[in-house]
Amino acid sequence: MEKLSIVKIGGNIIEDETSLKAFLKLFSNLEGKKILVHGGGKRATLVASKLGIASKMINGRRITDAETLEVITMVYGGLVNKNIVAKLQALNTNAIGLTGADINSIVSDKRPVKEIDFGFVGDVKQVAHESIDKLIQADFTPVFCAITHDGNGQLLNTNADTITSQVAVGMSHLYETSIYYCFELNGVLEDINDKNSVVKHINSKTYSELLEKGIIADGMLPKLENCFDALNNGVSTINMGNTSMLTQENDNFTTITL
């Protein structure tokens, strides 16, 4: 099967013009078929605040009421996504910016209200891998922002990590898929205070050991659970580290396989 890379970047790269530019160059140089997924949280908070809309967070998760969804649609779907697309075009990457509503690519269910009403937040239900592949086969590079839809006209704010893993799982029907989660750390760290103590390889067996030792905890725990979920559903390899893992020169990042 042909290879496909799915790269996810977070707010820290998007916020900083220099980091974004450097990253987009690395992404453009990445060989083979590829997909980019981006968040954009801080910028949305900033625009919301300028518009006099208070950002409501519970346990680090944004509560998306109707006016917050409008801001997210403007910032993720418009400002961030279209500027990334224009910058990629300047680097000769034939990008196409998408939400999950475009070509019906990602359908979600609005999260059911339990203890917390998260508002217009989506849990991914279905990825139209064949439609996404039509774009890839046409030599376009999909750039997804963190918005999906319910198929009935409602856009939904959706976690970018989840979009990444679900799109990767979907595309695994057609490609040998690798995920690259770019974040501020060099990878999963043996010692959280030593940024160079990267655990280079994790598999199902060593994962259990890392869990027992308490090395994977807190915010890393749901990320890793999400990773193994994707691997169990067809994704070949998942890499976590800073953006330089996209080059051949850096091998100091974490690779996760089954």
Next chain:
Amino acid sequence: MEKLSIVKIGGNIIEDETSLKAFLKLFSNLEGKKILVHGGGKRATLVASKLGIASKMINGRRITDAETLEVITMVYGGLVNKNIVAKLQALNTNAIGLTGADINSIVSDKRPVKEIDFGFVGDVKQVAHESIDKLIQADFTPVFCAITHDGNGQLLNTNADTITSQVAVGMSHLYETSIYYCFELNGVLEDINDKNSVVKHINSKTYSELLEKGIIADGMLPKLENCFDALNNGVSTINMGNTSMLTQENDNFTTITL
């Protein structure tokens, strides 16, 4: 040659939720291959004003400084475009929202500074009709907002009527193209005070007569010039009227041919 319809809607339809819903139903029911182009001016003005950015207009044209371009990218490319796409999906039209940066579809030159500096405004230079056709051939329905790019990473605010005619001219290499300009009038009017005095057909010959009689003047003049320019460059038919011209039931609109 196969037929392709390019439909343009303006701010008056987008602003009003009921009008937009009714229009999108008509557009979805329109048979054959099609493209939608939308503006969104008033909404941008509203968001800009909420953000404390004054809208600068000279002779009815928006001056697009850097922060105004950000608002336009948020509102046209995000809020308006993605909501239209989600609503079309709910009507089983497999829409894909685009700026001219996406798939490098529309490249513009930043308008040169003469008496007036329009700022980040683009004059269309090139339409990638073959790339756009890849989407159409994949059974996707392109939905363009009024933003293009310069190919060097810069997004540019671009007149939606111009985008419509230039995309139509480009697609005329591959299709028999018809434009539908939906606006608040029933068509070109013989008597501006009688909304039913529609001039049903205009061609090059009758156009000269209408000009002499002063029936085509003011805001209608550049619109019609733009139409004949498109017709001279390959577009087959241009229709102007209210949205009901998209149905078979209404024949009270203006059709323009060479």
